[in-house]
Each structure stands twice: as C-alpha cells, then as structure tokens.
Amino acid sequence: MISFSQVCKRYPGGHEALRNLAFTVQDREMVIVTGHSGAGKSTLLKLIAAIERPTSGTVIVNGQNVGAMRASAIPYLRRNLGLVFQDQKLLFDRTVLDNVLLPLQVTGHDRRDAGKRARAALDKVGLLARERSKPITLSGGEQQRLCIARAIVNRPSILLADEPTASLDAAYAGEIMEIFRSFNQVGVTVLIATHDESMVERLRPRVLHLDHGALGA
Amino acid sequence: MSRWLTQHAQAFSLALRKLAATPWNALSSIAAMGIAFSLPAGGYVLLENATALSSRIDSAPQLSLFLDPDAAKADVAQIESRLKEHPQVKSYEFVPKDKALARLKESAGVADVVESLGRNPLPDAFVVQAKSPSADVLEGLRKEMTGWPKAEYVQLDSAWAKRLEALLRVGRIAVLVLAALLAFALVTAIFNTIRLQILTQRDEIEVAKMVGATGGFIRRPFLYYGALQGLAGGTAAWGIVAAALWVLNGALGELGRLYAINIHLAHLSPGDSLSLFGFAAWLGWLGAWMSVGRHLSQVEPQ
Ligand SMILES: Nc1ncnc2c1ncn2[C@@H]1O[C@H](COP(=O)(O)OP(=O)(O)O)[C@@H](O)[C@H]1O
Ligand SMILES: [Mg+2]
Numbered sequence: 001m002i003s004f005s006q007v008c009k010r011y012p013g014g015h016e017a018l019r020n021l022a023f024t025v026q027d028r029e030m031v032i033v034t035g036h037s038g039a040g041k042s043t044l045l046k047l048i049a050a051i052e053r054p055t056s057g058t059v060i061v062n063g064q065n066v067g068a069m070r071a072s073a074i075p076y077l078r079r080n081l082g083l084v085f086q087d088q089k090l091l092f093d094r095t096v097l098d099n100v101l102l103p104l105q106v107t108g109h110d111r112r113d114a115g116k117r118a119r120a121a122l123d124k125v126g127l128l129a130r131e132r133s134k135p136i137t138l139s140g141g142e143q144q145r146l147c148i149a150r151a152i153v154n155r156p157s158i159l160l161a162d163e164p165t166a167s168l169d170a171a172y173a174g175e176i177m178e179i180f181r182s183f184n185q186v187g188v189t190v191l192i193a194t195h196d197e198s199m200v201e202r203l204r205p206r207v208l209h210l211d212h213g214a215l216g217a
Numbered sequence: 218m219s220r221w222l223t224q225h226a227q228a229f230s231l232a233l234r235k236l237a238a239t240p241w242n243a244l245s246s247i248a249a250m251g252i253a254f255s256l257p258a259g260g261y262v263l264l265e266n267a268t269a270l271s272s273r274i275d276s277a278p279q280l281s282l283f284l285d286p287d288a289a290k291a292d293v294a295q296i297e298s299r300l301k302e303h304p305q306v307k308s309y310e311f312v313p314k315d316k317a318l319a320r321l322k323e324s325a326g327v328a329d330v331v332e333s334l335g336r337n338p339l340p341d342a343f344v345v346q347a348k349s350p351s352a353d354v355l356e357g358l359r360k361e362m363t364g365w366p367k368a369e370y371v372q373l374d375s376a377w378a379k380r381l382e383a384l385l386r387v388g389r390i391a392v393l394v395l396a397a398l399l400a401f402a403l404v405t406a407i408f409n410t411i412r413l414q415i416l417t418q419r420d421e422i423e424v425a426k427m428v429g430a431t432g433g434f435i436r437r438p439f440l441y442y443g444a445l446q447g448l449a450g451g452t453a454a455w456g457i458v459a460a461a462l463w464v465l466n467g468a469l470g471e472l473g474r475l476y477a478i479n480i481h482l483a484h485l486s487p488g489d490s491l492s493l494f495g496f497a498a499w500l501g502w503l504g505a506w507m508s509v510g511r512h513l514s515q516v517e518p519q
Pocket of ligand 2: 041042043086162163
C-alpha cells in the first residue's frame with residue numbers, strides 16, 4: 001500500500017513541485033498519474049522510491065515511512081519496488097541477459113537460480129531470443145521492454161513507471177501497456193506516470209490527475 | 218553466510234576482471250608502485266644485513282694495547298702490573314706476537330700472505346676488558362694507556378661498532394621517512410584511480426542503487442581493487458629487491474672469493490615479507506576506502 005498525506009515537495013531553488021498531496025493506492029491496484037509536463041508526476045514517483053524526500057508530510061510505502069527512512073534502509077525498500085524510470089540507464093557494455101541479472105546479483109541470488117529467473121523475466125517481455133544481444137542493437141520499444149524485465153526480475157510488489165511509452169509509436173506503446181496490465185493481473189501494484197491520455201482510454205484504470213503539483217478532480 | 222561469501226567472491230572476481238580489463242594500465246601502475254616501494258624495502262634489507270653483521274661482532278667494552286715492537290720482557294711485566302692494579306680493568310689477556318701470528322694464520326685466506334712476509338710483523342699486545350661499557354670511561358682509559366711507556370697504540374675495539382650503530386639508526390630513520398612518504402603517494406595514487414573508476418562507472422552505480430544495492434555491495438569491488446593493486450605493488454617491490462640482491466650477491470661472491478671471506482645478503486625474512494605484502498594491500502585498501510567515501514555519495518539515481 002502507498003499512502004501520501006499532506007505531502008509537499010519544494011526543490012532547492014524554491015520551486016514547489018507538489019502541494020499538499022494526499023491519496024492512497026491499495027495493494028494490487030493499477031493507477032495512472034496524468035498531468036501536463038511539469039505537473040509533478042516524476043516527483044511523485046521519486047518520493048515513493050526515496051530518490052527524493054518530501055519537504056513536509058509523510059509518504060508511507062508498505063507500512064514504512066519512506067520520507068524519514070535511514071539511508072542504509074533504502075536499498076531494502078527498493079528491492080520491493082520495480083522502477084522503470086525516464087532516461088533509464090541500460091548498461092551498454094554487457095548483454096541483455098546480464099542487464100537483467102544485475103538486480104539479482106545485488107540481492108545475492110544463487111547463480112543458477114538467477115539465470116532461470118532472468119530468462120523468465122525476459123520471456124515475459126518477449127526478449128528471450130535476444131538474451132545474448134547488446135542493448136544497443138535493440139529498438140526503442142525493445143529497450144523499454146528490457147528496462148521492464150530488469151525492474152520485475154526481483155518480483156517486486158510495486159511497479160513504478162515514469163513515461164514508459166514516451167518516444168514510442170502507438171503500436172509499441174500499446175504492447176508496453178499490455179505488459180503492465182499483465183503484471184497487475186498477477187497481483188503487482190502498478191503506478192504509471194504519463195502525459196499520454198490515450199493510455200487512460202485503453203486501460204480504464206484509476207486516474208490521479210496532477211495540475212501544478214496539486215491533485216485535481 | 219554462504220550468501221555473504223558469494224557476494225565477496227563476486228566482488229573479488231569483479232575487481233580482478235577490472236584489473237585484467239586494462240592490463241597495461243594495471244601493469245604500469247603496479248610497476249611504478251613496485252619501484253617506489255623497492256627503495257625503502259631495499260634500504261630495510263641492507264640495514265637488516267648490516268645489523269646482523271654488527272651483532273656478530275663482540276661489542277664488549279674491550280681495548281687492544283699494542284706494544285712497541287722493541288718492548289722488552291721487563292716492559293711487558295711493568296704494563297701487566299699496571300693493568301693488574303688498575304681499578305677500571307676487569308680482566309686482561311696477554312697476546313704475545315707469536316700467538317698473534319699463529320691466530321692470523323688460522324684465519325682463512327690470509328695464511329698465504331702471512332707466509333710470504335718471512336718475519337713476524339706483529340707486536341705483542343694486551344687485550345683489555347674494561348669494567349664499564351661507558352664510552353667516556355673507555356675513552357679516558359684509552360688516553361691513559363696511550364701514555365704508558367712502550368705502549369705504541371691503544372685501540373678502542375667497540376668504537377667503530379658504536380659508529381656503525383649510530384649510522385644504522387640514521388639509516389633506519391631515513392628508511393622510515395621514505396616509506397611514509399611513498400605510502401602517502403600510494404594512497405593518493407589509488408585514491409585517484411578509484412575516483413576515475415567511479416566516474417566511468419556512474420551508470421552502473423546508479424542502476425545498482427536503483428535496484429537496491431547496499432552501500433557495501435557497491436563499495437566492495439573498489440576496495441578489493443585497491444587492496445589487490447597495493448598487494449601487487451608490494452609483490453613487485455619484493456621481486457625487485459630479490460633481483461637486486463641476486464645481482465649484488467653475485468658481485469659479493471666474486472669479491473669474497475678474492476679475499477676468502479663469505480658475505481651473503483639475505484632477503485626479507487618470511488615474517489617481514491608478509492608484513493610488506495600486508496602493509497601494501499592495506500594502503501591500497503585505505504586509498505580506495507577514502508576515495509569511495511568521498512565520491513560514491515555523489516552518484517545517486519536522478
Ligand atoms: N531536481 C530538480 N530541481 C529543481 N526543480 C525540479 C527538479 N526536478 C523537477 N523540478 C521541477 O519540479 C516541477 C515538477 O517536475 P516533474 O516532477 O519532473 O514534473 P513532470 O514529471 O510532471 O513533468 C517542474 O517544474 C520541474 O521543473
Ligand atoms: Mg516527468
């Protein structure tokens with residue numbers, strides 16, 4: 001469960017990105033955060049992943065107060081989150097499979113088990129045939145799917161995606177959204193930030209609409 | 218426990234692969250470190266050998282009183298009675314010239330030389346043990362004896378040993394200072410190497426943090442890298458010293474054959490070698506640890 005109450009976020013420099021935000025996302029829910037560019041969608045997701053901290057208010061994720069979390073506890077929070085963020089960094093010096101293996105190495109998985117899991121994750125996003133390729137040889141849509149595979153390989157309970165379909169054409173975007181829907185159907189809580197309204201029509205999810213850092217109707 | 222071991226093994230092999238990925242860079246910095254560290258290590262080895270040599274020499278407070286070659290039996294008796302009554306003299310031994318020559322003949326190598334002389338060039342002598350080892354007392358005694366009739370020359374046997382001891386002390390300080398300076402240089406070098414690595418691996422570190430890597434997981438490969446590089450540098454220094462000793466011992470062997478003496482310079486003892494390796498590895502680790510503490514926090518997911 002994710003719960004915001006009276007959350008404000010002011011970046012250094014004085015810009016107030018989020019104002020008095022309060023909402024709750026239940027387990028297994030699928031929520032799309034919409035709003036104009038600069039509305040605060042990315043900031044909202046970053047608060048959940050403890051990439052940014054709230055200026056005031058509380059952000060609770062799975063019962064933990066993320067805003068006040070010690071730095072040494074943050075890694076363990078992130079292992080429960082799948083993050084598909086903008087300007088997502090794929091590691092271009094290693095294969096597709098090795099990119100997906102990284103989160104499992106981080107958690108110290110047994111090597112053989114890790115290989116199985118990573119291939120299962122690649123299979124779910126339709127990239128199993130490309131496991132030995134270098135990410136640079138993948139198309140934009142395939143790279144985005146690789147990011148998703150990397151985000152879900154640790155079987156997180158919450159998946160956060162920031163503009164996952166930006167710069168993809170409609171067919172690719174549709175595929176990506178289908179993948180998210182399939183994860184949601186097996187019980188993963190999914191939060192997607194997008195300014196692409198066509199996503200909303202397609203999936204008919206719950207929508208949080210941000211307008212200049214505040215929740216609209 | 219096994220997960221912990223796995224993670225360390227992974228970090229270790231990652232560090233090894235990083236070293237192997239840029240073999241020329243790695244080799245040249247290892248060589249530079251090795252050469253730098255071979256100076257204090259080599260200095261230490263020479264000092265240890267000199268110390269071993271000086272401790273083999275009897276450092277009891279001893280004087281040799283050489284008599285005039287034309288000293289008569291009566292002169293010898295007179296000096297002997299003076300020695301007997303002197304409050305600072307503990308014991309003495311009379312070494313007549315024939316006995317001195319016989320002793321000299323016993324020592325290897327010089328026998329031929331002595332034989333060729335034809336007549337005995339050595340004077341009668343007294344070997345005197347003083348009661349006090351104090352340098353002042355010994356020096357006073359030496360001056361006094363020099364004034365005795367028919368005493369040609371009095372030599373303070375421990376004087377040169379003392380001088381050597383003082384010299385060795387200075388040498389030890391020099392080696393320490395040199396080691397400290399180079400240790401500082403090594404830590405700085407590793408600090409910068411690791412800083413560059415962190416910069417070039419920004420993306421990897423960011424991704425690792427995104428997927429929940431702990432600080433330890435991210436730090437470990439860098440720490441191993443630093444320690445490995447330091448260890449390799451220490452090993453190179455050890456090898457350089459070994460090679461230098463091999464060459465020196467060859468030359469000394471040649472010299473020794475000419476003078477029928479046996480001088481062999483020993484390398485670092487196993488304990489000292491281990492200390493060298495451990496210290497070098499620790500320095501590398503320290504440089505990496507400082508660099509990681511300084512630079513890793515600057516790499517955060519955006
Ligand atoms: N690191 C930052 N420093 C300062 N201002 C920022 C930072 N990140 C975002 N902002 C500002 O906060 C506001 C919300 O940004 P963001 O959350 O990225 O919006 P969105 O994702 O909806 O486009 C914007 O006005 C943006 O300029
Ligand atoms: Mg954004």
